Amino acid sequence: MITLSVNGKSRSVDILGDMPLLWTLRDVLNMTGTKFGCGAGLCGACTIHLDGKPTRSCITPASMGVGKRITTIEAIGTTPSGRKIQAAWLALEVPQCGYCQSGQIMSACALLDAKAKPSDSDIDDAMAGNICRCGTYARIRAAIKKAAGVGSAEG
């Protein structure tokens, strides 16, 4: 039995500690907002926050989440950066199929928390681990800038 703090709630789960947080969230806690994309930390679809740091949940064992604050897409809207990012995402109509966007938003929020006014290269560094097959990258960049209030330059 492992006890995790997920979105401010204490959750006890009967699993072995080597189960990645991705499957713990999705299959054990039925929180499906966090997405499976590659299982190898290559695409970022599964990004969550551990103590505010963006983390690929598909390669992070649940045991590493013990004693840390786990935040997922389901609760990111309760944070100031999450609210701003979600609003910008809607205003610029970023999502297409939308499947990668949970991970994109989690990475973008972590970026804003770490750097209130990110530059283009900050955005590249923070977001290059998140793949979008629909090619929404230009809007992701513009939405991050909008949320950060650093102008609406595209591309």
Place this chain on the structure above:
Amino acid sequence: MSAGELTSPSRRQFLVATTAVGGGLLLGFGLPTRSELRDTLTTDAPFAPNAFLRIDRAGKVTFVIPLIEMGQGTYTSLPMLIAEELEVDVDKVALEHAPPDDKVYANPLLGAQITGSSSAIRGMYLPLRQVGATAREMLVAAAAQRWKVEPASCLASSGAIVHVPTGRRLRYGQLVDAAARVSVPDKVLLREPSQFKLIGTPHRRLDIAGKVDGTAKYGIDTRVPGLRFAVLASSPTFGGRLIAIDEAKVKAVRGVSEVVRLDDAVAVVATNTWAAKQGLAVAAPQWDPGPNAKLSTADVVEQLARASEKPGAIARHEGDAVAVLGGAPRRVEAVYQQPFLAHATMEPMNCTVQVTQGGCDIWVGTQIPGITQAAVMKLTGLTRERVRIHNHLLGGGFGRRLECDGTLRAVQIAQQVRGPVQVIWTREEDIQHDMYRPYYYDRISAALDAQGKPLAWSHRIAGSSIVARYFPPWLKDGIDPDAVECSANHPYDVGAIHVDWVAQEPPGIPTTWWRGVGVTRGTFVVESFLDELAVNAKADPLAYRMALLDKNPRAKAVLQIAAERAAWDQVLPSGRGRGIALCTGFGSFIAQVVEVSVDKDGTVNPTRVWCAVDCGVQVNPDTIRAQMESGIIFGLSAALYGEITLKDGRVEQSNFGDYRVLRINEVPRIDVALVKSQESPGGIGEPGTSCLMPALTNAIFAATGKRIRKLPVSDQARSAE
């Protein structure tokens, strides 16, 4: 996919109206579709509707939408068409997924309930407006009867009918019972484009709120009581068979409940996906590799090359191109090759199935609910009512979810499992057991006059025929119309022309639709070759094209606009170059200019893309822009890096590490210009991808002098010096 373009749909509409269950107006339309679909015709109702509009007594409008949202914006643009004519607020039109039915819910362009071929607006533009207008006219008639006034003195406004002279007003909800008894008008007046309030005006996307907070539900998010999870391993070689597995070892893994053996695959079922993966990891399956155990990409290419030496089925023949080419003093020839490609949708293939005595429930995101249902009926022997497809948002389609192999696999597994099971393909399984965009091998040649203008043109296409497997009735006079798309029917005046096609299937390798598919193949070859001809003629690539497009003003216009926005005539420093291309697939006209810089080590960096699009009438303009941006990035990923290769019968790539796609730090700045037009709407989901590839490789030529005749670009620019 693009096979649906061959004939226009009949314009005749059959409208029916009946009283809906529970009261209210139920209106639908049934379209005679352009062809009958194999065994997927699953209803007998001759004039049953293929989309439904329901208005209840509270005035709530429900649109039973036959097509599926996969990011293309269809959940906004289709309701806009109805709302435009019905005079209601788009945001208040409730959407309901249509159940599978290839007759009732057929896409009029494709003859089945298919979301594909960039056809939603093309197929639905008039029918859905007609549905809205018919409902409006019936509501007007009902109100006029109640007031005992002339219908012409009434009009629809914001969900109500107004009697103009007196200002009396009845809301739709107050009229639905009476409207359901009004006979369906034979003809309705559609709004003049100049009166459009919605069509052509950007409307916010209705599907995205749940996509920013994790609540949007894709097939993989299905959660039903008692759900268990399975992962599978298919035979690593195509056509291989499962011999043995270490079942005891698998079952010793905590959480594993069952091991399911199929002929050519093994699946492990467990209480969670992780346990299932752990179980599969120790299964040590042994395979009979089957007849293709030694197959490599080189074998496939060799077979294609040989096939392309034989004459094929003739797709177009005007004048005597062969004779002109034979006697021509000036002749250009080339061979182009395009690789197998995976789809790599962000949501890996998955399907949740529960088989009970009452039938089979299937939770999946699919572009083909009706075809899927029919295939499951065939597999299980169940009747139509007992195969229930619960469709979901798609985490990417790109043609992959035009197939139901994943669903059939999941049903086969679920048949051996008690209770519901979610079958998830790992990314490795998804890449290595995709159904691939075919490998294409094209031979093309042209005879030129003294000025370098084409006198004759010959083009032979060799490759897999998706249509022949997917839906043989779409073959026309022995020709796969998709395989010769944008080659037999390209817009350029090139003198005598001969285009033929040789079907050559890769042994054991499953092939299917992919974004643009035939249009993507044809546009790459024709637009690359035109560039070669322009070089041979020492002409500017834009001017060379323009001179051959006198009969195509829309094509010329988009080329001109893209070139102007790119400042085409500007001279670039060394190491940089621009390429231009035109795409005329899916009823749209798109031109793109790509600018690249090529590093000394041969690395290609696409820095800018200018795109001009004339897709006829625009419904939701920002969606068109978004689809161009999307298509361009998708095309760049494929053109620069995309390649599925085979060695010892196996796919060599397995995940995003070796099946590389573009990331945010690699994307060019994209400028999209929308050209206003009153022409019939064209498709926008796919041609942005098709146009990009030759524009990119033409730019690489301009920057380096290296002609890319084989995709992907990969490190070919390295040998430029």
